[in-house]
Amino acid sequence: MSQAQLPGVGVSPGRASGPAVKVTESISEPATTPSPEDPHAEAARVAPAAQTVAARIEATAATASGDAATILTTTAAMAADPALVSQAEQLVTAQRIPAARAVYEAANNFAHALTSAGGYMAERVRDVEDVRDRIIAELLGIAPPGVPVLTEPSVLIARDLAPADTAALDPDTVLALVTEEGGPTSHTAILARSLGIPAVVAVRGALAFEATAVAVDGDAGSVRAVDPDAPPVAAASSGPAEWNGTGATADGRPVGVLANVGAPADARTAAEAGAEGIGLFRTEFCYLDTDDEPSVADQRAAYAGVLAPFAGRPVVVRTLDAGADKPMVFLSPESEPNPALGVRGIRVAFDRPDVLDRQFEAIVAAAADSGAEVSVMAPMVATAEEAAWFTDRAHAAGIPRAGVMIEVPSAALTAHEVLDAVDFVSVGTNDLAQYTFAADRQLGAVATLNDPWQPALLRLLSTVGAAATGKGKPMGVCGEAAADPQLARVLVGLGATSLSVNAGSVRAVGASLAGVSWADCAGSVRAALDAPTARA
Missing domain, CATH: 3.20.20.60 (Phosphoenolpyruvate-binding domains)
Known part of the structure; x- marks a missing residue:
């Protein structure tokens, strides 16, 4: 790309710059074959895989607080949702498809229902996709897609970030977030604000951006290429806001x-x-x-x-x-x-x-x-x-x-x-x-x-x-x-x-x-x- 700057929507304030690291996309669509020799035994694999994923997310939630803990607890509940597990089990036995494929189709049905619901519910589709991919990865014995291990402070660029990924981010190594999708009410936005990490969403073409280092402006909503040899610059941390708990302006007008x-x-x-x-x-x-x-x-x-x-x-x-x-x-x-x-x-x-x-x-x-x-x-x-x-x-x-x-x-x-x-x-x-x-x-x-x-x-x-x-x-x-x-x-x-x-x-x-x-x-x-x- 020849562009030196990409516009987006700033959803978490602050400015930071550093090496760009791109996040792996969703897991590949599982195959519909081979048909399981024992459909009932194959169906029985779904619930334990879902419980394992839920337990991992709950463990992350136990180390988090505030919005991060709430969102992760909700995501864990999605992973263990009996309705999702039951629908996947039924697909295995009725259609004689592998468990991973059944989870993929069942989760997509739930995601479609949320999309149809619109508003706040539609904003949870990415959460369902994250749960889907984690259960599929557990069934296939592969690593789930997500944020790679960072060896230096970096700017993460993704199509979108799942709540489990965003909530586990370390502000000391994640300088800023950039996503192609999302908006001001997405979990990426909410958690980025909670963690104090600058973030810009709805950046079209972010994953194709050829810059190896970028500067992110969470106030203006922009992402631009910078000198890859320049040292990383972290957003200034002001710590938790000081507030006495009473909503009012400085001169006492109640709000x-x-x-x-x-x-x-x-x-x-x-x-x-x-x-x-x-x-x-x-x-x-x-x-x-x-x-x-x-x-x-x-x-x-x-x-x-x-x-x-x-x-x-x-x-x-x-x-x-x-x-x-x-x-x-x-x-x-x-x-x-x-x-x-x-x-x-x-x-x-x-x-x-x-x-x-x-x-x-x-x-x-x-x-x-x-x-x-x-x-x-x-x-x-x-x-x-x-x-x-x-x-x-x-x-x-x-x-x-x-x-x-x-x-x-x-x-x-x-x-x-x-x-x-x-x-x-x-x-x-x-x-x-x-x-x-x-x-x-x-x-x-x-x-x-x-x-x-x-x-x-x-x-x-x-x-x-x-x-x-x-x-x-x-x-x-x-x-x-x-x-x-x-x-x-x-x-x-x-x-x-x-x-x-x-x-x-x-x-x-x-x-x-x-x-x-x-x-x-x-x-x-x-x-x-x-x-x-x-x-x-």
Whole structure:
């Protein structure tokens, strides 16, 4: 390649340079032959291999902390998932194919389901692929693909990095990360920020980049060739952010620093990280592993497990964000030509209000069990009428505080009317960017359009912020935009009264806000809104 520099999306701040080391791609597709002489004996090999892989990942998780430990524990659970093992065993006996091939096909079925689900679930496909490759390698008796042993401080370049690989990285030898795929919400991004390693994702052509040494700018989102004889330069380490645990600007203006969670383990990690509450509790985890709607009792127990670490503190529960793009059997979804624009989120509730009412019942009970101060909010709201319908129903169910997510441009543009109908709003910047720019948030090729610094996105946020301030109602931000300590200041200047981020970003965001006055935040807004490009 003749290019001296490649653009991407900076997802973990800092600058570093050094030798480029490329990471091995996924394992080769296993053959469908030879057929096993004893299919039952061959099928019996799957479970022990999966358990071995799960045990190895759990051992790595035991040495990690924070986001890394949570993500690794979840990955280990994927490896030991009885559904994956069972499907692979059935494929061996029914199709008389080798165990390695059966695992490959079963895992790909799961990955396809997650891709169809979109959003947060689609971002877990790389995790499934990693588990798949590790189990296959165990069955074949070969080394799994992944990060090689580094003999000197280096910059890693990969198509994407699996969580088990990223979480085990040593910041003393890994100077920076560069991937061709991924985005601000990928595990690579979350863990890189947690480890303090500069990272740039969605760098098209990174693996074909001919430079033997590169410089990575995690702030500007760029990768460029440098002199291979120059000594490596590590990112300056500032250590853990100093923060007193109270979300506020330097002059005392309160700003809630909350966490995004999707399971009990996430909630425990967030509490340990110092989050003041939960700004986004994704309830889908309770529905994913069953063909039937969970009972109110089952939902109550599952929700209480998430709420428990935040007794006496605020928790915002997002109601079920399901639909044709997140197919759940009990909802009997119809096939749609464009699921991302179809019946999802609150639109499902219009068709099945009984499902929403049962979820409300479980939420009210779980709030009483845990002592958390619970609010609810609806996903994918497009109009003020929809917002009023949801809020009235939540209040009738005994939930005192109800709001909606602003993740559809129409809701942002009619924020004044929406705010008249609700108690608060929370901006989901990930989906709002996706719908504003018509750019799939899972597709690396268009990741630059989903950069939360995009002027068009910030101008929509300005509209919502002005409306919320004028109405005297809270506006939260719960997309990954809030996890950027610099952008967090702009969001507060735009009117955000709370920021909800991944657990690994809590302290950095809290410290960033504590280091500036409200006037500083407000002063940064005009420059950001007037910038012609995200990079500017």
